[in-house]
Amino acid sequence: MTPETEDKPTVTIACIQFEPIIGQVEANLAAIEERVRRAHARGARLIVLPELADSGYVFDSSEELAALAQPIPGGRSAEHLCALARELDIYIVSGLAEAAEGRFYNSAIFCGPEGHIGTYRKLHLWGRENLFFEKGDLGLPVFDTPLGRIGIAICYDGWFPETFRQLAMKGAEVICVPTNWVPMPDQDPKAEAMSNILHKAAAHSNGLFIACADRVGIERGQPFIGQSLIIDATGWPLAGPADREQEEILYATIRPSDVATKRKLNEFNDIFGDRRSDVYG
Amino acid sequence: MTPETEDKPTVTIACIQFEPIIGQVEANLAAIEERVRRAHARGARLIVLPELADSGYVFDSSEELAALAQPIPGGRSAEHLCALARELDIYIVSGLAEAAEGRFYNSAIFCGPEGHIGTYRKLHLWGRENLFFEKGDLGLPVFDTPLGRIGIAICYDGWFPETFRQLAMKGAEVICVPTNWVPMPDQDPKAEAMSNILHKAAAHSNGLFIACADRVGIERGQPFIGQSLIIDATGWPLAGPADREQEEILYATIRPSDVATKRKLNEFNDIFGDRRSDVYG
Numbered sequence: 306m307t308p309e310t311e312d313k314p315t316v317t318i319a320c321i322q323f324e325p326i327i328g329q330v331e332a333n334l335a336a337i338e339e340r341v342r343r344a345h346a347r348g349a350r351l352i353v354l355p356e357l358a359d360s361g362y363v364f365d366s367s368e369e370l371a372a373l374a375q376p377i378p379g380g381r382s383a384e385h386l387c388a389l390a391r392e393l394d395i396y397i398v399s400g401l402a403e404a405a406e407g408r409f410y411n412s413a414i415f416c417g418p419e420g421h422i423g424t425y426r427k428l429h430l431w432g433r434e435n436l437f438f439e440k441g442d443l444g445l446p447v448f449d450t451p452l453g454r455i456g457i458a459i460c461y462d463g464w465f466p467e468t469f470r471q472l473a474m475k476g477a478e479v480i481c482v483p484t485n486w487v488p489m490p491d492q493d494p495k496a497e498a499m500s501n502i503l504h505k506a507a508a509h510s511n512g513l514f515i516a517c518a519d520r521v522g523i524e525r526g527q528p529f530i531g532q533s534l535i536i537d538a539t540g541w542p543l544a545g546p547a548d549r550e551q552e553e554i555l556y557a558t559i560r561p562s563d564v565a566t567k568r569k570l571n572e573f574n575d576i577f578g579d580r581r582s583d584v585y586g
Numbered sequence: 587m588t589p590e591t592e593d594k595p596t597v598t599i600a601c602i603q604f605e606p607i608i609g610q611v612e613a614n615l616a617a618i619e620e621r622v623r624r625a626h627a628r629g630a631r632l633i634v635l636p637e638l639a640d641s642g643y644v645f646d647s648s649e650e651l652a653a654l655a656q657p658i659p660g661g662r663s664a665e666h667l668c669a670l671a672r673e674l675d676i677y678i679v680s681g682l683a684e685a686a687e688g689r690f691y692n693s694a695i696f697c698g699p700e701g702h703i704g705t706y707r708k709l710h711l712w713g714r715e716n717l718f719f720e721k722g723d724l725g726l727p728v729f730d731t732p733l734g735r736i737g738i739a740i741c742y743d744g745w746f747p748e749t750f751r752q753l754a755m756k757g758a759e760v761i762c763v764p765t766n767w768v769p770m771p772d773q774d775p776k777a778e779a780m781s782n783i784l785h786k787a788a789a790h791s792n793g794l795f796i797a798c799a800d801r802v803g804i805e806r807g808q809p810f811i812g813q814s815l816i817i818d819a820t821g822w823p824l825a826g827p828a829d830r831e832q833e834e835i836l837y838a839t840i841r842p843s844d845v846a847t848k849r850k851l852n853e854f855n856d857i858f859g860d861r862r863s864d865v866y867g
Binding site for chain 2: 440489496
């Protein structure tokens, strides 16, 4: 914090780690609403929910997904979250199953007091998602809001350093990560999750705040690993990792504009000024 | 390991963590030689030494550096290491202070049984290095050897995800990292080093073996943090982290060609095939 930034706004982020139930959209929206109201009561103004929080993750068929996915905006889940954001004067980022002109996307809605702000469609699809979803076609948008400049990445997007680099270079300060992390091959289940290592590295390398909301539970045989995490723009955890199996809400209060000073490492070095774009090709 | 790769060659890597003494090139070369012979006797065939292992790191003046830096190949340190590699039939990567046509580079030599194989010049200069060295002008070479395809990065190069991405996309299998890691701002000295987090993430995201040889000790008031590390292409440590203060030699035996299978994560995903170069711009 420097004298120039200390009067800039802070925001309290909440990452809601919970267990959506496959196919139970109404029950999932009720569970989300209860937890969002609780986080709001604790002072959160930017609330992040897991990937596919309304539908669940392990689809048996395209028909099952088709019966659950809805338009963003306009669909049942999107309108429910927009109304909640408007009522509580908060911002919500949530993974949702999106239907658009007969295609399906693993998407995230971003909504706020003003309603629907934008949509992100997951660029990098993991495993059997490739059977059901189209790859994202909306790029890597950065949303300029009163809270700060917000980007979104979903789960396997975080395995690509380009995701965070591009978002940071487009001006993002805070990346919200709705996710459904699964165990990685070769991962010692007692060790720190590789997902946490990747996101700490991305936060440090890019001077980004990163807020990851994972799910928990085992769905149709697929385990999810919890360990949601809110990371400072230095790369060090501000809250979490959350439990590996239990529901939990993480909170951290940040000043998004602090990324400017955190990217300046010393009198000689700043993260973006030091890039050798002449070499990277 | 798959049936196709199990007959491909393995190599034992050693990372030599030691304490070079500022200005004492002859003593440093003697210390290097003693440790290289010891690692060779233990079966190592690819040996990685720290950044600026012949000169030390904290220069008082350009004149001091000018009196220490030498050509690569041809200079005292380069020829000493090349002769040692030839005699022992091994490969050595070592940080050296390089002089070239009146300019100075924070470089690494790569030499083997055949003599000088190549030179890498650090692309991203940290802190006061900017006062003494030119930025590297040899790009990010990948050296095709009987051991495998070898790339080199030095210390702060590892803060740039592009370094590892570019090397991997150019075919590298093993990255040797001569380094002089210093404490990072905001780093809890008891926590895992951010440098280790960054290199584990880079190894995992790119399917690269990474061998980091750091120095230890305090030189003219500047502490170095040790914690050398050899990392599997899955991102998990194979050896280390080494001690934070004591000299140590790490060993790991790898099969560089295994990167091909480690980059294929499942029937749907492979690290490079999944990149969205249409989006990254």
